[in-house]
Amino acid sequence: MSWFGSNKTAVEALVDGHYAALYRYAYRLSGATQAAEDLTQEVFLQAQKMLHQLRDPANAKSWLFTILRNAYLHRVRAEKSTRFVSLDGVAEVADRGNAPVPIVDSAQLQAALNQLPEVFRTPVILYYFEDFSYKDIAEQMNVPLGTVMSRLARAKMVLRQSLTEHAEVTTTTAHGEGI
Amino acid sequence: MDCQDARLLLAFSDRPSEKLDPAEIQPLQHHLEACPDCALAAERQQAVRGFDLAIGSAMRDVPIPIGQPAMLKQQLFGERPVLWKRWSVASAAAALIFALTASGVYYVNRPTVVTTNDLLTWPQQGIASNAEDVDSFLEKQGLNVRSPRVFDYSLLRSVEIVEFQKRRVAKLTFIANDEKVSASVLVLPHRQFDAPNQDIQANLSIRIINEDGYTYAIYYQGRLDGLLRVLN
Numbered sequence: 001m002s003w004f005g006s007n008k009t010a011v012e013a014l015v016d017g018h019y020a021a022l023y024r025y026a027y028r029l030s031g032a033t034q035a036a037e038d039l040t041q042e043v044f045l046q047a048q049k050m051l052h053q054l055r056d057p058a059n060a061k062s063w064l065f066t067i068l069r070n071a072y073l074h075r076v077r078a079e080k081s082t083r084f085v086s087l088d089g090v091a092e093v094a095d096r097g098n099a100p101v102p103i104v105d106s107a108q109l110q111a112a113l114n115q116l117p118e119v120f121r122t123p124v125i126l127y128y129f130e131d132f133s134y135k136d137i138a139e140q141m142n143v144p145l146g147t148v149m150s151r152l153a154r155a156k157m158v159l160r161q162s163l164t165e166h167a168e169v170t171t172t173t174a175h176g177e178g179i
Numbered sequence: 180m181d182c183q184d185a186r187l188l189l190a191f192s193d194r195p196s197e198k199l200d201p202a203e204i205q206p207l208q209h210h211l212e213a214c215p216d217c218a219l220a221a222e223r224q225q226a227v228r229g230f231d232l233a234i235g236s237a238m239r240d241v242p243i244p245i246g247q248p249a250m251l252k253q254q255l256f257g258e259r260p261v262l263w264k265r266w267s268v269a270s271a272a273a274a275l276i277f278a279l280t281a282s283g284v285y286y287v288n289r290p291t292v293v294t295t296n297d298l299l300t301w302p303q304q305g306i307a308s309n310a311e312d313v314d315s316f317l318e319k320q321g322l323n324v325r326s327p328r329v330f331d332y333s334l335l336r337s338v339e340i341v342e343f344q345k346r347r348v349a350k351l352t353f354i355a356n357d358e359k360v361s362a363s364v365l366v367l368p369h370r371q372f373d374a375p376n377q378d379i380q381a382n383l384s385i386r387i388i389n390e391d392g393y394t395y396a397i398y399y400q401g402r403l404d405g406l407l408r409v410l411n
Contacts, residue, residue, distance in 0.1 A: 008256055015255070019248045037244060039249055048255055104237040112233040128238035134191070140360070149190055160230050 011048050018064050019044075021129070025065060028125045029072050031114045039075075043068045061131070066140045069122060076118065104163055112162040120155035123148050127156075180206045189224055193231070235264045309359035313338055319347050324349050324366045327388065327395045346371055367394040 022043055027036035029159075046067050054063050115120055122141060124131045132140070138148045183198070188207045192199055200206070211218045215337040262324055310326040317324055330353055337352040351365040367374050373388060374394035 010254055012252060015248050015252055019251070020243045023243055023247070024239060026239045028238065033244070039248060040247075041254070044255060046248055102233070104233040106237050108235040108238040109234060128235040150188075153190075156227075156231070158233075159234060160227060163230075163234070179316065 007051055020111050039071055043069045112159050120151050123152045124155040127152055180210045225400045228398055362397050362399040365396040392404055
């Protein structure tokens with residue numbers, strides 16, 4: 001038994017209420033539909049086993065997102081083959097805040113996300129989902145609030161640069177073809 | 180308010196989920212008016228707001244695979260889809276009804292077990308014990324007639340409905356136990372037949388009896404005396 005009545009009812013409610021958000025999160029983290037499906041499925045299988053740990057249904061979403069991230073990290077550690085760009089120099093790069101806003105394509109965004117190390121990618125994904133506060137993100141990642149804000153600032157800057165450069169390349173190519 | 184606090188509040192201010200306390204908004208506003216660096220940071224933050232909106236929109240643009248949640252539930256609870264379940268229940272019910280119907284039809288139409296003894300004793304068994312039983316049987320067949328009362332019905336071997344003069348009539352067959360004397364009787368109601376009333380010569384093996392509004396035409400084999408054994 002649990003807060004919904006039976007475990008089955010509770011897990012069904014979790015699937016109905018959070019499947020879509022978890023799948024989107026899994027997709028943005030992993031960058032692949034099959035991995036996203038597998039991760040989302042794994043989350044609910046684990047949730048079914050550990051349902052007794054969820055005392056307050058209001059925390060269900062954060063709880064499930066945390067399970068998903070842990071499952072993802074477990075997989076990534078097992079694979080150990082992913083290479084990411086270094087963000088060491090990002091802080092020194094001037095943010096081009098006055099640049100025109102490019103049209104952001106979902107696939108381009110994923111390509112840019114795939115270049116970010118997970119510790120930067122996770123907060124930026126959760127940030128743009130807009131359902132999570134900085135505090136929520138910090139708790140999910142188990143890091144201080146300041147660390148979250150610092151990583152977010154750098155990750156957002158990298159994303160903006162990446163997407164702006166892509167837009168510039170596209171524009172230049174289009175102009176070049178026209179000449 | 181110092182610059183560190185101002186930058187922190189600025190970071191929170193562009194988040195829908197991080198509403199600033201009204202008590203913090205005015206001090207932040209005063210600080211931005213007095214501090215050119217923080218004002219520039221606020222301006223830059225405002226400038227990238229469009230970026231954030233575009234990235235946020237693209238971030239959430241992930242199509243959800245159709246049917247995945249339902250399949251996941253099946254896996255979690257070891258159930259088949261509701262649609263499958265409905266079909267399976269309907270199919271099972273249909274199969275059960277079919278099986279019961281087929282069994283019933285077979286039961287009704289199943290071959291009757293007949294022993295050799297049944298076959299050997301049948302000719303000795305009477306069909307009806309009296310004329311009233313025969314009348315009742317014929318009435319159920321739609322033939323309202325009166326069978327002849329002069330016969331020993333323990334010797335009755337068959338009751339048939341045959342066509343005579345394009346009309347349905349009853350034909351009763353009596354056989355004596357020694358098989359040497361037999362008689363077939365046609366039952367002809369006077370309301371349907373105007374049969375001859377005179378006696379027929381004895382050597383023609385046919386005898387006519389008129390009784391109670393009926394003509395009984397009796398075709399017999401064997402000696403007349405033997406026939407008398409049949410007749411009461």
